[in-house]
Amino acid sequence: MSDPHLWWYVSRASAMIAWALMTASVLWGILLSTRVMRRVDNPAWLQDLHGYLGGTSLVMVGLHMVSLMIDSWLSFTAAEVLVPFATAFKPLPVALGILAFYLLVAVQGSSLLLKRLPRKFWKGLHYASYATLLLVSFHAGFSGTDVGSLWYKIVSITLISVAAIAVTLRIVAGRRGGSARRTDAAPTSTPLQPIPRTMVVASATGLADGIVGIRLELPDWGVLPVWPPGSHITLHLPSGLQKQYSLCGDPANRNQYDVAVLRTADSAGGSSWIHENLVPGMSLSVSGPMNHFELEPAADYLFIAGGIGITPIKAMIQSLPAGRAWKLVYAGRSRQTMAFVAELEAQYPQRMIVHASDENLRGLDLDVILGPSTAQIYCCGPESLLNAVAARVPAARLHLERFVPLERMARPAAPIQVACRKSHLEFTVAAEESLLDALESHGVPILGSCRKGICGTCEVRVAEGRPEHLDSVLDDTEKDALGVMYPCVSRSLTPALVLNI
Template sequence: MIDPHLWWYVTRASAIIAWALMTASVLWGILLSTRVLRRIDSPAWLQDLHRYLGGAALVMVGLHMVSLMLDQWLKFSAVEVLVPFATDFKPLPVALGILAFYLLVAVQGSSLLMQRLPRRFWKILHYASYLTVLLVSFHAGFTGTDVGTWWYRAVAITLIGLTTVAVIVRMVTGTRSGRSRTPVVRSGATDVSVGEPAHVQEKRSMVVASVTTVADGVLGIRLEMHEWERLPLWQPGAHLTLHLPNGLQRQYSLCGDPAERNHYDIAVLHTRESAGGSAWIHKNLLPGMTVEVSGPQNHFALEPASEYLFVAGGIGITPIKAMIESLPAHRVWRLVYAGRSRSTMAFADELVARYPGRVRIHAGDESDAALNLAAIVTHGLPEAEVYACGPESLMTAVAALVPARHLHLERFVALLRVAPAAQPVLVTCRKSRQDVLVPAGQSILTALEERGLPVLGSCRTGVCGTCELRVLAGTPQHLDSVMDDAEKDRLRIIYPCVSRASTSTLVLDV
């Protein structure tokens, strides 16, 4: 036999669970926005959790309202549950609860429609979460048959106390996350990409949401999806490949906030020796246009460490900026950012203002002295992991000063690697069940393409990492500049646009 008090239990339990979930969601959101919870990698899953907590709270509120109508003692009507002041039972606290319900619907709805709403409007609506929890606290504190019991007081004090502490944390630390984040990006090289998910290879159409000048010769570009869709996760150091209408493919580092799932930010330097990539973008790309994009892909991932030294040259600041953005406030790091002149150094002033004492700018037009990298590396943070991105001269200088075990580089251009005379190699493509004999004068990538095999290429100089394939057997002879050879061997990968094999056969996963 069903307990006649069933719906009474349900209404009480659902109310308390909803209150706890709402508090947890707000708490989580505050911790995210203040970066207290932020680790070095993407906090996107934490954002998802924040959203799911809010959604679960709404479900519990719905259950609470339905159970109020089903309980045979309370006997609320639908009107009393949905319309403020329609009931004689504690009309003000009940009305506050109803108002909280509508606000919660609006907040959750705005989360779902985040990409379609103006950012400012979405933020204002989202801040209503605080008001919602406040209203719920009043509602819960003055209604319900449990009010006055010791355990209910304990729950109420805990939830209200947690919310209060979180709001104080938000107010104290909130200024940082509230500052504007300018669109930002790259090209270049180090870590894990084996097993990249399918989205890395897939092309998607994205809309150019904005194009802004972020420095002399540098455009900040924001890309959004056509339809409402959350973009794939990415980690600092990742880059996108833009498939331009003129047939060229170009890689640009993501430089926004990895937590932002509704757009990608890149920055593009108009290179003097442009073969048509950056020149086309600077001349033709306008807001509202559509571009084909693949990725994100990451060969320059930020690994966990207690201390970091970042070295950026020119547009090499873009992946470094994303790394800095992702670090928790307490992480020890310094940035050395060098450029021809301050006006050409994207985000220089912004970084100095946001991270006082941590950023050292070396602008060629402001100082006659050469950048003393040796002093910085030796006396700065001797145990730090060093991440560097920029022109080859800077990369060479950093590589000469930092032990390889602490060094992570991303290059713009291929290293000049001395290769022994190329030999023919027989490539067995395991998935396609084809054998391809690659002559000495042809790249493995080209040979596979000519056989119609599903491979991708972009830079064809061993820099971008697009052509990466898994090695199943044989020994690659690495001639690329994407990452350390030892790391490639550990991961069992090859970049066949330039690399070959030191064995006469190679078995690839293609």
């Protein structure tokens, strides 16, 4: 600490580390968006690392600025490191560095507020990362005291070359993605309104008794939007019905969507129509993907699937790296009615338990299965299974995907005054009218699908007022934190609502 040049060394080291971390963060983000790193690990873990790199680079920039003020040789003031052109020392390069700092703060701040910001705004702001890297390169090239040294030239050329290659990769991947990338729905629980696209049935094959597997492709065999495991799409059937089905293929495959459809006895007509009428070559309108059952990063997972509930679970399993700890419990009436059971058993014989009721005199013993586990639990299946698991697992470790809405008690319905901020509309929703119906009748750009409060298609942002959540998409506390509601079934606890739509 007695070296008079200590803080000068700290300033140089922190600046180079920050530059390297920024480059790595941008490169990692590009690899994520282009899916190049898909098979290294699950997407959620990669996104966390991307954020960690960006956040650490911001810390290093802060250390660099503080050390400039502490260094007795430079003796920068707070104004000189925070206000562009406030210093007489190389004012333009220093100003570029200050602007890069503020852009970096904006990008990192937007990442922390990802679930609260409109997806398009967040994405546009995130592109400022490229500008930040460019400004830092000019700042380092013209204001650094080691510019003429060989090591500095080698490091600078390496970092600039890596950034140039990464940006070129992003541009090439974007062009290959074509128009499909522009309609990409948000891979979070706060997606954009999905835009239907026409897709062709490539195949329709039996997967098990009463279950048909449907493969959908774009007419031009183009690239489809990125989707994280747990996502679902909505099929717009010619009968007018809209049905949601979980994607059960490999999330890394950008050329097709795979779903499995169970024919149910109490079907409203959707599954019956698909089983009786859907044939290869037929065109369907498809919207999504959307995701309210997202796979979060964890060291250990326990997946529990009941019947057709295997569909989102299968995609989750396929997205995990080979070394990740997980187990699967797959229950059904019989192996003949359980889709993918033979495939999964052959691929993961040591990781799964199959419980076919016709082979087991005793029921599935959840106390034995769940008792010693500290893993994150992901469960999808019939309501009886979900309720049994929910009764045994703390909410912090539990993730459920429902096929039917929860029964929720609502207050006596009353009229609601609704204002749509973006559409500049105000109207009254009658007590006997759903909020979604009222929005549609007034021409508000919103899509409804299940109309039961389970698919999340009709999600809107609440600017003012307090919603009465009657849906089963997310926990009420999470919806309030995100500032969203689902107007197909939900109403208002306040006399008026202002919606950001």
